[in-house]
Amino acid sequence: MTNPSRPNDFAERLHRIEERRQNQPPVTAADLGITPAPSPYDHPQERHLIRNTLIWMMIFAAAGLGGYHAINALPDDLKSLFGAGNGAENVASAAIDDTEEPVLHISGDMSDHGPILHSPHVANLQSEPLTLSDIASGVDLPTADTVPGAVIPFVRNASCSLRRPLPNETVMNIRLANGLLPAPVQAFSHAALADRLTKNVTAITQGGRAYDLDGRITGDLRSVDVFVTDTSAPLYLVLQNMGHGILWNIHTAPDVNVAHIAIVSSGHSGLVNLPANTTFDALLVSDFVGPHEFGADDQIRDCMIRPWRNPQPDWIAAQKAANGNTLYENQITSFSKGHAAYNAWYTSALGVAANTNIVAPRDAAHVLLGPVPATPITYRTIAGQNVHMMHTDNIITGNATMRAAQTEALHRDMLLAAIGGDIALLDPLPMERTSP
Numbered sequence: 001m002t003n004p005s006r007p008n009d010f011a012e013r014l015h016r017i018e019e020r021r022q023n024q025p026p027v028t029a030a031d032l033g034i035t036p037a038p039s040p041y042d043h044p045q046e047r048h049l050i051r052n053t054l055i056w057m058m059i060f061a062a063a064g065l066g067g068y069h070a071i072n073a074l075p076d077d078l079k080s081l082f083g084a085g086n087g088a089e090n091v092a093s094a095a096i097d098d099t100e101e102p103v104l105h106i107s108g109d110m111s112d113h114g115p116i117l118h119s120p121h122v123a124n125l126q127s128e129p130l131t132l133s134d135i136a137s138g139v140d141l142p143t144a145d146t147v148p149g150a151v152i153p154f155v156r157n158a159s160c161s162l163r164r165p166l167p168n169e170t171v172m173n174i175r176l177a178n179g180l181l182p183a184p185v186q187a188f189s190h191a192a193l194a195d196r197l198t199k200n201v202t203a204i205t206q207g208g209r210a211y212d213l214d215g216r217i218t219g220d221l222r223s224v225d226v227f228v229t230d231t232s233a234p235l236y237l238v239l240q241n242m243g244h245g246i247l248w249n250i251h252t253a254p255d256v257n258v259a260h261i262a263i264v265s266s267g268h269s270g271l272v273n274l275p276a277n278t279t280f281d282a283l284l285v286s287d288f289v290g291p292h293e294f295g296a297d298d299q300i301r302d303c304m305i306r307p308w309r310n311p312q313p314d315w316i317a318a319q320k321a322a323n324g325n326t327l328y329e330n331q332i333t334s335f336s337k338g339h340a341a342y343n344a345w346y347t348s349a350l351g352v353a354a355n356t357n358i359v360a361p362r363d364a365a366h367v368l369l370g371p372v373p374a375t376p377i378t379y380r381t382i383a384g385q386n387v388h389m390m391h392t393d394n395i396i397t398g399n400a401t402m403r404a405a406q407t408e409a410l411h412r413d414m415l416l417a418a419i420g421g422d423i424a425l426l427d428p429l430p431m432e433r434t435s436p
Contacts, residue, residue, distance in 0.1 A: 097343040097353045101310050101360060112317040112328075113335070114309065114362035118180055122227070123361045124368040132366055135227050136251065137376040140383070142223055144400040146184045148272065149384045153391035156282045160303035162262045162349055163281055165236040169259050171350065172228075172235055172369045173358040175307050178243035179222030180365040185247055185387060186396040186403055187268035188219030190414075193394070197415050216411050219268065219394065223247040227377055229370030234259035237369070238350070240307035242292075245269040247387065251380050253373050262350075263390075264307050266292070270389035273380040282390055294331065298338035304345045308338030309360050 109116045117123045119141065120132035132139060165171050196217040224246055228235065234257045239248050245267030252258060258275045263282035271280060288303040290296070297306055311318050311332050320328040339354070346354040359367050389395050394410060396403045 097310070097340070097347070097355050101312065101355045101358060110314065110316060111362050112315065112320075112331075113177065114312065114315050114360070116180075116363045117361050117365065119365035121364075122366040122368050123359050123364040125357075125359060126368070126372060130368065130372065133376075134372060135366070135368055135376060136225075136379040139379045140381040142182050142184060142249075142382045144182050144184065146182070146381075146383050147399055148184055148382050148397055149386045151185075151395050151397055152386055152388045153395065154280075154282070154388055156284050156287070156390045160283060160288045160305050160345070160349075162238075162264075162283065163260055163279065165350060165352070166234070166259070168234060169236040170230070170233040171238060171352050171356050172230070173238045173240065173354070173356060173360070174224075174226065174367050174369070175240040175309055175354075175358060175360040176224070176243075176246070176362065176364055177241060177309070178363045179224040179241070179246040180363050181223040181225070183221035183223035183247040184382065184397060184399070184403070185221045185270065185389065186219040186394070186407060187221065187245060187270075187389060187392050188217050188394050190393045192217055192219075193410065193414060197411065197418070201415075216407060218407055219245070219396070221245040221247050221267070221269070223249055223272075223382065224364060225249050225251060225366040225379075227251045227253075227366065227368045227370075227373075228256050228258060229253040229368065229373050229377070231255045231257075231370075233257075235369075237261045238264065239269075240264040241269070242266050242307055242309070245390075247272055247382070249273055249380065249382055250275060251377050253370070253377050256370075264305055265390075266306065268390045268392050268395075270387050272382050272385050272387050274386075274388055280388070284390060294334045298334050298341055300341040300344050302345075304341040306338065306342060308335060308342045309362070310339040310355060311335040 109118075115123075122130040122132060122135055124130050222244060226237070226239070226248055228237070228250065229252075231253070236259055239246070239261060240263075243266060245265060246269045248261075248263070248269070248271050250258070250261075250271065250273050252275050256275075258278045261271065261274075261278060261280040263269050263271075263280070264285070265282070266285040268284065269282065274280070283305055285306050289306050292306070297304075298308065313319075315332075317328045317331050317335075321332040343354040346352075357369075359369065387397070396406050398406075
């Protein structure tokens with residue numbers, strides 16, 4: 001018979017393990033060998049609230065409470081991070097994005113939520129479809145076994161603010177759900193690992209299922225090639241995605257000046273082949289916005305940084321909604337409201353509309369920003385190149401075998417420490433009571 005108190009005991013042990021780790025001296029920019037520019041938005045109290053929010057969400061996960069209901073159950077001092085309070089200070093004024101999103105020339109597959117451009121197709125704003133051979137020479141695409149160089153962690157922004165574009169800089173946007181190339185990098189936090197282990201153990205102790213050895217958090221990233229050919233002005237690139245973390249591989253044509261790169265991502269993301277003298281900063285969506293849930297995270301409010309894509313008439317979901325399908329009507333409504341909320345924040349933060357110079361398929365392997373080069377750009381491989389990554393507890397590189405072994409060890413060590421050393425203890429054999 002399963003002890004009904006065991007799930008709570010397990011969750012408490014995980015929390016104690018996580019707290020011991022958190023009680024270590026905090027990682028600072030100096031620890032990482034980084035000297036960031038001073039920021040007026042670097043509020044220690046906000047970091048404290050974010051950490052506490054993660055802990056509360058772990059507790060709610062163990063109790064089977066999630067999404068919108070979990071946010072409403074947060075203490076009042078944490079609700080403000082999710083815009084769940086009633087104060088006017090938590091509500092951003094709406095900004096209507098009246099820029100028209102350019103029509104992509106589709107050379108890939110159309111999905112419910114937009115085009116999917118697998119390699120060698122290149123997402124772009126040209127009038128004709130492009131493939132990788134039109135853009136680059138010496139192509140060496142990454143594989144699961146590609147080994148990058150050193151990982152250089154950087155501290156992501158403590159406030160939901162980005163470096164504002166200068167008057168002479170041209171803003172160019174990429175907004176995806178996911179990348180489509182392999183990335184030989186994995187990244188995840190101790191808190192995310194503890195949350196996943198709690199859910200796996202709950203499946204055993206409450207659902208009577210065997211421990212799911214495949215139900216691990218891996219923090220897999222995907223990569224995207226960004227080819228930049230616009231030489232008309234210093235460029236400010238905004239790289240955004242709604243899905244897993246992306247390793248953005250930057251390829252620049254001669255005379256291109258990438259002044260700054262801003263990342264807004266729902267997963268731990270990074271940059272490789274960073275151009276010389278290019279500055280960058282980054283926002284992780286979960287630092288400011290709760291878990292994704294249709295109807296619960298598409299409201300206009302402060303720090304609404306989830307990079308919703310603007311629904312287009314050629315989306316299959318939009319066409320089904322137009323034909324009266326209620327499910328898709330709700331989805332398109334949520335996308336539209338979410339994009340309006342994101343644009344309100346984006347316009348306030350950057351001073352331009354979110355659809356400015358945008359390439360926005362659902363998923364892509366390669367993206368071109370600028371005209372087709374007269375001479376193909378020399379492709380920059382990921383192999384051996386330094387990777388700038390959002391700092392988190394676990395960043396794993398190496399070939400696929402090495403990464404799998406390290407990921408498995410992290411799961412096993414935390415699990416065994418929490419349950420007392422034996423997976424079998426999670427679901428002991430029934431005990432028989434004999435008469436005295």
